[in-house]
Amino acid sequence: MAKVKKQPRPKAVTPKGFRDYFGAEVSDRAAMLSKIAGVYHRYGFDALESSAVETVEALGKFLPDVDRPNEGVFAWQDEDDAWVALRYDLTAPLARVYAQHRNDLPLPYRRYAMGPVWRNEKPGPGRYRQFYQCDADTVGAASVAADAEICAMLSDVLEDVGIPRGDYIVRVNNRKVLNGVLECMGLSDDGQRDAVLRTIDKFDKVGEAGVRELLGKGRLDASGAYIDGVGLSVEQAEPVLAFLTSKGADAAATLTKLRAAIGESLIGAEGVDELRQIADLLVAQGYGPDRIVIDPSVVRGLGYYTGPVFEAELTFEILDEKGRKRQFGSVAGGGRYDDLVKRFTGQEVPATGVSIGVDRLLAALREKGRIQSVESGPVVVTVMDRDRMADYQAMVAELRAAGIRAEVYLGNPKNFGNQLKYADKRNSPVAVIEGGDEKAQGVVQIKDLILGKQMAENATLEEWKERPSQYEVARGDLVAKVREILEQQ
Amino acid sequence: MAKVKKQPRPKAVTPKGFRDYFGAEVSDRAAMLSKIAGVYHRYGFDALESSAVETVEALGKFLPDVDRPNEGVFAWQDEDDAWVALRYDLTAPLARVYAQHRNDLPLPYRRYAMGPVWRNEKPGPGRYRQFYQCDADTVGAASVAADAEICAMLSDVLEDVGIPRGDYIVRVNNRKVLNGVLECMGLSDDGQRDAVLRTIDKFDKVGEAGVRELLGKGRLDASGAYIDGVGLSVEQAEPVLAFLTSKGADAAATLTKLRAAIGESLIGAEGVDELRQIADLLVAQGYGPDRIVIDPSVVRGLGYYTGPVFEAELTFEILDEKGRKRQFGSVAGGGRYDDLVKRFTGQEVPATGVSIGVDRLLAALREKGRIQSVESGPVVVTVMDRDRMADYQAMVAELRAAGIRAEVYLGNPKNFGNQLKYADKRNSPVAVIEGGDEKAQGVVQIKDLILGKQMAENATLEEWKERPSQYEVARGDLVAKVREILEQQ
Numbered sequence: 001m002a003k004v005k006k007q008p009r010p011k012a013v014t015p016k017g018f019r020d021y022f023g024a025e026v027s028d029r030a031a032m033l034s035k036i037a038g039v040y041h042r043y044g045f046d047a048l049e050s051s052a053v054e055t056v057e058a059l060g061k062f063l064p065d066v067d068r069p070n071e072g073v074f075a076w077q078d079e080d081d082a083w084v085a086l087r088y089d090l091t092a093p094l095a096r097v098y099a100q101h102r103n104d105l106p107l108p109y110r111r112y113a114m115g116p117v118w119r120n121e122k123p124g125p126g127r128y129r130q131f132y133q134c135d136a137d138t139v140g141a142a143s144v145a146a147d148a149e150i151c152a153m154l155s156d157v158l159e160d161v162g163i164p165r166g167d168y169i170v171r172v173n174n175r176k177v178l179n180g181v182l183e184c185m186g187l188s189d190d191g192q193r194d195a196v197l198r199t200i201d202k203f204d205k206v207g208e209a210g211v212r213e214l215l216g217k218g219r220l221d222a223s224g225a226y227i228d229g230v231g232l233s234v235e236q237a238e239p240v241l242a243f244l245t246s247k248g249a250d251a252a253a254t255l256t257k258l259r260a261a262i263g264e265s266l267i268g269a270e271g272v273d274e275l276r277q278i279a280d281l282l283v284a285q286g287y288g289p290d291r292i293v294i295d296p297s298v299v300r301g302l303g304y305y306t307g308p309v310f311e312a313e314l315t316f317e318i319l320d321e322k323g324r325k326r327q328f329g330s331v332a333g334g335g336r337y338d339d340l341v342k343r344f345t346g347q348e349v350p351a352t353g354v355s356i357g358v359d360r361l362l363a364a365l366r367e368k369g370r371i372q373s374v375e376s377g378p379v380v381v382t383v384m385d386r387d388r389m390a391d392y393q394a395m396v397a398e399l400r401a402a403g404i405r406a407e408v409y410l411g412n413p414k415n416f417g418n419q420l421k422y423a424d425k426r427n428s429p430v431a432v433i434e435g436g437d438e439k440a441q442g443v444v445q446i447k448d449l450i451l452g453k454q455m456a457e458n459a460t461l462e463e464w465k466e467r468p469s470q471y472e473v474a475r476g477d478l479v480a481k482v483r484e485i486l487e488q489q
Numbered sequence: 490m491a492k493v494k495k496q497p498r499p500k501a502v503t504p505k506g507f508r509d510y511f512g513a514e515v516s517d518r519a520a521m522l523s524k525i526a527g528v529y530h531r532y533g534f535d536a537l538e539s540s541a542v543e544t545v546e547a548l549g550k551f552l553p554d555v556d557r558p559n560e561g562v563f564a565w566q567d568e569d570d571a572w573v574a575l576r577y578d579l580t581a582p583l584a585r586v587y588a589q590h591r592n593d594l595p596l597p598y599r600r601y602a603m604g605p606v607w608r609n610e611k612p613g614p615g616r617y618r619q620f621y622q623c624d625a626d627t628v629g630a631a632s633v634a635a636d637a638e639i640c641a642m643l644s645d646v647l648e649d650v651g652i653p654r655g656d657y658i659v660r661v662n663n664r665k666v667l668n669g670v671l672e673c674m675g676l677s678d679d680g681q682r683d684a685v686l687r688t689i690d691k692f693d694k695v696g697e698a699g700v701r702e703l704l705g706k707g708r709l710d711a712s713g714a715y716i717d718g719v720g721l722s723v724e725q726a727e728p729v730l731a732f733l734t735s736k737g738a739d740a741a742a743t744l745t746k747l748r749a750a751i752g753e754s755l756i757g758a759e760g761v762d763e764l765r766q767i768a769d770l771l772v773a774q775g776y777g778p779d780r781i782v783i784d785p786s787v788v789r790g791l792g793y794y795t796g797p798v799f800e801a802e803l804t805f806e807i808l809d810e811k812g813r814k815r816q817f818g819s820v821a822g823g824g825r826y827d828d829l830v831k832r833f834t835g836q837e838v839p840a841t842g843v844s845i846g847v848d849r850l851l852a853a854l855r856e857k858g859r860i861q862s863v864e865s866g867p868v869v870v871t872v873m874d875r876d877r878m879a880d881y882q883a884m885v886a887e888l889r890a891a892g893i894r895a896e897v898y899l900g901n902p903k904n905f906g907n908q909l910k911y912a913d914k915r916n917s918p919v920a921v922i923e924g925g926d927e928k929a930q931g932v933v934q935i936k937d938l939i940l941g942k943q944m945a946e947n948a949t950l951e952e953w954k955e956r957p958s959q960y961e962v963a964r965g966d967l968v969a970k971v972r973e974i975l976e977q978q
Contacts (some may be wrong), residue, residue, distance in 0.1 A: 021536075042894050043894075044894060049510040050509045052541070075565065076563060076564065082504075130540055140900060156889075285886040343499060389632070390769055393770050394773045397774040411597050
């Protein structure tokens with residue numbers, strides 16, 4: 001017989017850029033998504049779950065070349081050789097869903113969606129190829145009341161998941177105001193206009209002085225490299241800087257400055273008026289500048305949007321990986337985009353929406369100690385006598401029936417130390433022990449593992465004597481005693 | 490200038506075999522998953538969410554050929570030309586996760602997982618390429634106490650999601666008993682053994698008489714085609730039939746019959762003893778034969794498993810698409826599989842688990858009217874005067890603050906009829922109207938849309954007069970009146 005070539009063992013690894021989530025990482029996220037869904041639902045939004053796989057044609061933005069369809073999405077060919085891909089966000093699928101089902105959907109269509117999206121991008125630290133998004137969008141509402149409402153909803157979401165007022169701010173801007181500014185600058189060509197837009201995008205990073213230099217002759221950056229500027233005169237650059245720095249003491253002051261920055265531009269005036277309407281609507285609903293502000297320095301993603309844009313930022317400071325203080329930063333963003341559905345139907349359908357970065361928001365809550373990062377484990381009923389498994393199972397059945405998380409140790413029970421090590425690894429609050437003697441006497445031993453751990457760390461001998469962390473109770477009192485200990489922990 | 494070729498519009502369609510889920514379809518499933526997670530958690534299982542994408546090597550079962558990696562999974566090559574694929578179930582990823590993280594995980598490792606899986610199979614009616622699974626598994630526990638526990642948990646899950654006792658049954662069998670039966674039959678070769686296994690798999694479909702024919706000379710099937718049999722003698726076939734039909738009046742009776750069916754086989758005796766232990770453990774926890782039974786006719790998927798297997802079946806009758814009565818059937822299944830981790834590490838790790846078909850379970854609850862299939866929509870505040878949007882937004886802000894789902898109509902308000910049509914399409918319970926006159930008088934009109942619909946269908950003129958479905962209340966009583974109507978509905 002020919003020798004059979006042995007297959008090498010497969011490697012147990014996630015593909016590059018992917019990861020697994022364990023225990024509290026999963027349940028905390030599920031709890032947060034459920035809270036966010038609750039707010040979205042209260043605002044009248046309906047759930048939508050579209051398929052994870054879309055035709056590349058419908059996704060649109062990323063078109064694969066024939067050999068390697070690798071431009072940002074994970075794509076492959078189906079049995080008819082048509083390219084399909086994993087969705088890279090929840091907005092492109094919404095446009096497809098709306099176009100496909102528009103005759104059956106209400107108008108306006110308000111939907112929320114939550115789930116993983118996939119990006120075929122270079123992974124990095126904390127940057128994965130699969131992550132969660134959590135969006136709400138209103139399709140078919142031209143009124144800026146829809147935008148104002150989404151800002152109010154975003155504020156409610158942040159407070160509902162545990163970010164107190166004062167620790168966040170929702171900032172609102174309008175792409176039309178920027179268009180107005182560009183219009184009144186009288187730029188000579190499209191290339192110059194694009195260069196100005198790219199420079200504005202750097203405002204977050206380089207600040208006012210940096211943008212001033214970059215719009216003019218250029219700038220020596222931190223690495224020592226010289227970055228060529230757009231080449232505008234000081235006068236030409238002025239409207240952009242006036243726009244970016246026009247945040248005033250209140251909405252009225254900001255709007256006055258913006259009106260000056262846009263000069264005679266009609267589109268600019270429309271943008272400023274929309275911002276005024278949004279501010280008025282928010283005040284009428286009780287959302288003051290402690291929660292939502294007009295802020296022209298919100299520039300991120302302006303290119304994608306056609307009207308109002310908004311961003312939620314957490315304002316408290318955290319320490320970064322190098323121990324330096326920095327603001328936590330953006331956790332959600334969105335705005336108005338009016339031509340996504342048009343790709344499919346030819347009809348322009350106004351739409352506005354928001355996307356919440358759930359994983360960043362969870363990280364923020366952990367950072368602030370608002371959610372426990374370690375989950376409490378089950379009560380562990382240890383196995384002293386393998387033949388009495390039925391007795392131990394009866395105990396956990398009683399505990400579970402009382403709503404208490406509990407399990408019998410199901411590993412090899414020979415080494416009792418391993419059972420307690422298991423309980424420790426699970427972060428169990430209580431262990432239950434019933435050996436032959438206890439069984440004969442009709443009692444069980446109940447160990448308070450949390451107290452035991454505290455005592456082991458720093459208790460004096462007297463405290464050890466005074467505060468026993470192990471109790472002997474009648475078998476019939478098992479559930480009552482465990483509950484008592486859990487309530488005290 | 491050359492004429493620019495216009496791109497044709499993309500088609501707004503889901504890829505073949507995929508679908509979208511709307512509103513209650515999504516939120517009902519989320520609610521069910523949350524309930525199931527609650528039971529799993531109470532039993533001491535921890536959440537795990539592995540990545541949707543795995544290396545094809547790790548998935549193992551389906552290996553793509555080079556040209557068309559189409560054998561059951563959706564696969565593609567990553568930037569290093571390695572094949573990766575969407576997971577086709579939650580068990581293969583569990584084996585990979587356990588092998589990868591085994592030094593950090595507790596032993597036994599009890600985990601639950603829920604989420605979509607993908608199959609590259611021919612879609613059919615009600616058969617999609619993406620669907621949900623909801624699994625719980627215990628890795629590293631050799632004791633059948635782990636299997637018994639999963640059966641008990643499955644029973645709890647079904648009752649927690651709304652299937653009352655009596656409407657379901659969990660059936661338990663053991664692959665080892667079947668192996669014992671095959672052993673004592675003294676089959677001449679592996680080919681014959683495989684043929685017997687394939688025949689047993691048809692028991693669900695063809696019943697005892699059918700299996701008898703198929704084990705012997707052959708059988709004329711319903712379509713008129715003659716199916717060749719395995720060619721066993723009547724005596725040789727007897728143990729298989731004894732095994733399949735050995736369900737007795739109670740567990741003890743069934744076990745006695747099984748002991749007869751396995752003759753002198755040691756593996757068979759081990760299997761019967763495991764079933765006895767499982768039955769004893771379940772009785773000790775209070776799970777009687779009204780919930781969980783030993784049933785040797787459970788054959789589905791036996792090939793995959795190495796020990797105990799279980800299946801949950803809904804026992805009530807429904808009408809199929811042709812109006813015929815049939816039992817709803819299986820909604821969950823699982824069992825012991827002891828060599829999945831071995832592929833990676835070389836070490837055999839015992840494991841047992843269950844997978845719940847969430848979508849089928851939801852369908853069953855809808856069928857029985859236990860969950861509403863249409864979700865209640867939001868209270869709709871209509872827009873009578875576009876310039877008073879702030880007033881209307883203030884109303885919904887009050888309603889939402891009181892926990893009432895509400896929204897302002899954000900479409901074009903010109904045609905009032907469209908606003909009521911919208912409320913109807915959303916299945917809204919209440920509409921609120923405040924025109925100029927109402928504003929001047931400090932009142933609002935509140936329409937009970939559910940009562941209105943009922944009246945429109947079948948009310949007499951007297952009833953119309955007696956039971957108005959529209960109320961005029963002071964603006965300050967808006968929230969109280971809406972709440973009153975909602976509570977009555």
